[in-house]
Amino acid sequence: AQSVSQHNHHVILSEAASLELGCNYSYGGTVNLFWYVQYPGQHLQLLLKYFSGDPLVKGIKGFEAEFIKSKFSFNLRKPSVQWSDTAEYFCAVSSNFGNEKLTFGTGTRLTIIP
């Protein structure tokens, strides 16, 4: 069975600080990896995704993530955060077959202090 761990439950940063949110997954096969963001009062939106190829993936709003297969990790990074990045961030995994379910982590709440 798939599982996803997000060890940072709540992260508080000042504007312009660098961000790294951890994500580790457990699955025996080839996976697709995702980061979703949920801004206050809004629906889940895809930040970035990894299917194959270059393990460094760039997403929207300056976010990037690196897939490290040997560590079963897909950490999210941003060099300089903004107040508008305040949101809940979810890492998710699916198997590498079409239309498979997403397994989500418990989420990391990110609070940016102006």
Added chain:
Amino acid sequence: ETGVTQSPTHLIKTRGQQVTLRCSSQSGHNTVSWYQQALGQGPQFIFQYYREEENGRGNFPPRFSGLQFPNYSSELNVNALELDDSALYLCASSGGTGVISYNEQFFGPGTRLTVL
């Protein structure tokens, strides 16, 4: 292109009642997945429908059931509501003509269900 829509936005029910939630998939998508997101948790997979057939189910009891219609819209039905069913119910659609698109799910705004 119209995104994923869900109705109603909010719903209050009492324990033991039944509820039906609705989802319209994004244009061109033939697959709908339903998730339950309890407060402070990540979404949990309930089930998926592909071309009107159930295509995978998570760890939810049979009182959670669904339908998908020929236009690929979908319903989630929950019978004998329990207090723990209070959550945000998310619908996501996927599918299309490209291989890559089959693995990306687009989420609706959700239906907030409160069971008293």
